[in-house]
Amino acid sequence: MATSEQLTDSAHFSVENVGGIDHTEVDIPPGVTVLTGKNATNRTSFLRSIMAAMGSHRVSLKGDADDGRVELTLDGTTYERTLTRAGDGVTFDGDAYLDDPAVADLFAFLLETNDARQAAARGEQLRDVIMRPVDVDAIRSQIRSLEDQKGDINDELARIESNKRDLPDLEQQRTQLREKIEDKREELADLEADIDDSSRDVEEGRKEQAELEEKLQELRSTRSELESIRRKIERQEESISSLKRERSDLEDDLEELPEAPMGEHQNLEADIDRLRTERQDLNTEINELRSLIQYNEERLEAEDYDLLEDGGTAADSGEGSVTDQLVASESETVVCWTCGSSVEREQIESTIDRLKRLRTEKVDELNDIKTRLEEKKEAQREATKKQRRREEIERKLDDIESELQRRDEQIDALKQNRESLTEEVEALESDVENLESADFEEILSLHKEANQLEFEIDSLESDLEEVTEEIESIEADVERADELREERSELVEELTDQRTKIDQIEAEAVESFNEHMESILELLGYENIERIWIERIENPSGSDGQTRFELHIVRTTENGAAYEDTIEHLSESEREVTGLIFALAGYLVHDLHETVPFMLLDSLEAIDSDRIADLVEYFADYADFLVVALLPEDAQALDEEFTRVTSI
Numbered sequence: 001m002a003t004s005e006q007l008t009d010s011a012h013f014s015v016e017n018v019g020g021i022d023h024t025e026v027d028i029p030p031g032v033t034v035l036t037g038k039n040a041t042n043r044t045s046f047l048r049s050i051m052a053a054m055g056s057h058r059v060s061l062k063g064d065a066d067d068g069r070v071e072l073t074l075d076g077t078t079y080e081r082t083l084t085r086a087g088d089g090v091t092f093d094g095d096a097y098l099d100d101p102a103v104a105d106l107f108a109f110l111l112e113t114n115d116a117r118q119a120a121a122r123g124e125q126l127r128d129v130i131m132r133p134v135d136v137d138a139i140r141s142q143i144r145s146l147e148d149q150k151g152d153i154n155d156e157l158a159r160i161e162s163n164k165r166d167l168p169d170l171e172q173q174r175t176q177l178r179e180k181i182e183d184k185r186e187e188l189a190d191l192e193a194d195i196d197d198s199s200r201d202v203e204e205g206r207k208e209q210a211e212l213e214e215k216l217q218e219l220r221s222t223r224s225e226l227e228s229i230r231r232k233i234e235r236q237e238e239s240i241s242s243l244k245r246e247r248s249d250l251e252d253d254l255e256e257l258p259e260a261p262m263g264e265h266q267n268l269e270a271d272i273d274r275l276r277t278e279r280q281d282l283n284t285e286i287n288e289l290r291s292l293i294q295y296n297e298e299r300l301e302a303e304d305y306d307l308l309e310d311g312g313t314a315a316d317s318g319e320g321s322v323t324d325q326l327v328a329s330e331s332e333t334v335v336c337w338t339c340g341s342s343v344e345r346e347q348i349e350s351t352i353d354r355l356k357r358l359r360t361e362k363v364d365e366l367n368d369i370k371t372r373l374e375e376k377k378e379a380q381r382e383a384t385k386k387q388r389r390r391e392e393i394e395r396k397l398d399d400i401e402s403e404l405q406r407r408d409e410q411i412d413a414l415k416q417n418r419e420s421l422t423e424e425v426e427a428l429e430s431d432v433e434n435l436e437s438a439d440f441e442e443i444l445s446l447h448k449e450a451n452q453l454e455f456e457i458d459s460l461e462s463d464l465e466e467v468t469e470e471i472e473s474i475e476a477d478v479e480r481a482d483e484l485r486e487e488r489s490e491l492v493e494e495l496t497d498q499r500t501k502i503d504q505i506e507a508e509a510v511e512s513f514n515e516h517m518e519s520i521l522e523l524l525g526y527e528n529i530e531r532i533w534i535e536r537i538e539n540p541s542g543s544d545g546q547t548r549f550e551l552h553i554v555r556t557t558e559n560g561a562a563y564e565d566t567i568e569h570l571s572e573s574e575r576e577v578t579g580l581i582f583a584l585a586g587y588l589v590h591d592l593h594e595t596v597p598f599m600l601l602d603s604l605e606a607i608d609s610d611r612i613a614d615l616v617e618y619f620a621d622y623a624d625f626l627v628v629a630l631l632p633e634d635a636q637a638l639d640e641e642f643t644r645v646t647s648i
Helices: 043-054 102-107 115-122 126-131 136-165 167-200 206-256 264-309 311-316 322-331 345-435 441-524 572-589 609-622
Strands: 011-018 021-028 031-036 067-074 077-086 089-094 333-335 342-344 529-537 548-556 562-565 598-601 625-630 643-645
Touching: 011 043, 021 043, 021 643, 031 043, 031 609, 043 067, 043 077, 043 102, 043 598, 043 625, 102 115, 102 572, 115 126, 115 572, 126 441, 126 548, 126 572, 136 167, 136 441, 167 441, 206 345, 206 441, 264 345, 342 345, 441 529, 441 548, 441 572, 441 609, 572 609, 598 609, 609 625
Parallel strands: 031 625, 031 643, 598 625
Antiparallel strands: 011 021, 011 067, 067 077, 077 089, 333 342, 529 548, 548 562
C-alpha cells in the first residue's frame, strides 16, 4: 500500500551543520533503511535532515555553526534547503520536496516528540489531532455557498412549476382568441362586401364619402391608440398592486428580524481578535517549547557523543571503557550549555520533563481557545447573516419605492395622454356626424361597424401576442427545468460529500486505527491485552457539537474475565505501540502514502527487539522509504536484507 507511483531510485542526501552533523553524504534506497549505532551517533540528526529536505522547520543547526545545508536528489530532481541562524531561531530558504510539511510533521515523521505519537499518552483529544490538517472553516463556507445555490434553484423550479400549471388555461385562452379573431375577420369581410355594394349606389357622393372614410379611418386609429393606452394603464396598476404586496411582505420580514444590539459586531470582532492573538501567542510559546525541548535533547545527546569522540584517550589513561563512561555519565554530571557549570544529568532530564508537561498544558489551553474562537466566529457569521438579510430587505424596499414612484409617474403621463385622446375621439365623432346624411346613412353605418370590428381585431391580436409570448416563455422555462434539476442533483451530491467529508475522515481514522491496532496486537502478542480501540462518539452532551474519540483498553484477567483499563496503566512499550498505530492511521487517512515518500521512526528503545522487528516490517508496507534509527542490539532482530547505515 505504498505510493501509487513507486520510487525506485535511491535518495541521495548531502548534509552540512545540522544537529550534531558536520558533513555527511548518505544514500537511502527504497524500502527499509536502518540507521544503527549507539546513542549520540547523529542518527536523530540525520532523520531531522530528511525532514528538512521534505520542508519541515523542526530542525536545528549545529551548535557552533551559523548556517547549514541539506540537499536531496530523488528521481533526477534535486531539492536544496539552507538553514541560517537568526538570533535564537533559524531561518530557512531554498526548495523543499513538500509545499506544506505540516501534515507530514504530524503523521509521517514519527520521532520521539511527534504530536500524533504522543497524543494518546498525553491524554489529548485524538479527534482534534486527526482533524488538525483539515480546514473545517473552508468546508463549512463551501457548504453554505452550495446551500444558497440549491435554494436559488429550488426557488426557480418552484416558479417554473407554478407557471407550468397555468399553461392549460393560457393555451385555452390562446385558442379562444384565435377563434374570436377568425370570427371577427369573417364578419369584417362580409361588412366590406356590403360597403362595396353600397358604394356603387352612391356614385355622386364619392367626394363626401372619401372625406368620411378618411375621418372614419382616423377615428379607428385614434380609438385603437386610446384602447392601447387604457391597457397600459391597467398593466401599470396591476404592477403597482404587486409591488405593494411585495413591499408589505418585506416589511413583515423586516419586523421579524431582531435589531442587532448596539456594538454587537464590534464586540464580537474584538473578542475574535483577542482570541486570535492568544492563539498566536500560544502557538509561538508551544513552538518555542518544542524547539527548546528538541535543542536540549540534542545537546544532551551531543554530550554523550563528545564522550564517545574522546573515548580512546580516556581508555588509554585507564579511566574505563567508553560504554562504562556513558553509563556513568547518565547518573553523574554534564556541563550545562547555558551557564557552563557542572550539573546532575538527572536535573537536566527533569527540566526537560517539566518543559514537556508545560507544553502539554499549553496545548490543552490552545485547544480551549480554538473552541471558544470557533464559537465566536459562528456567532459573528450568524450576526453577519442577519445583518446582510436586513440590508438586503432594506435595499429591496428602497428599490420598490423607487419603482412605485416611477410607475406612478408613468400612469400620470398615460392618463394625461388618455384624456387628450378621448377629446380627440369626441372631436372626430362630431366630424363624422356632421358628414352623415340620409344618402350616406347606410354606408356610414357600415363603415362604423367595420371600424369597430377592425379595432376589436387589433385588440384581440394584441392579446393573442401577449398570451403567445407568455406560453413560449413558460415552455422555454419548462425545457430548462430538466437542466436545473440536473444541476441541483449535482449540487446535492457535492453538498452530501462536503457534509460527510468530516464524518468520513473521522470514521476512516477510527476504522484504520482499530483495524491496524487489532492486527499489531495479534502480531506482537502482548499478554492480557484483549483489545485497544477507539470509539467515535457523535455530538456528546455538553460538548460544542463536535464528535469525540474515546480510547478504550480492554484487558483480561488470568481466569479470562475482561475489564476496561486506562492508557496510564499500559506499559511504556504498549503506549509507544498505541501512539505509533494512531500516527499510522492519520498517515493513511490523509493519504500521505501518496504524497510523502519518507516515513521516519526513532526512539523505539522502550519496545523489545523482536517486537521492533515485527513493527518495522508492518510499517514497511506503507511507505516508499522507511528510515528507522535503532540501537545495534535492537537492529540485530531485523531482516538482514534491510539496508544498514552504520556511519553518519
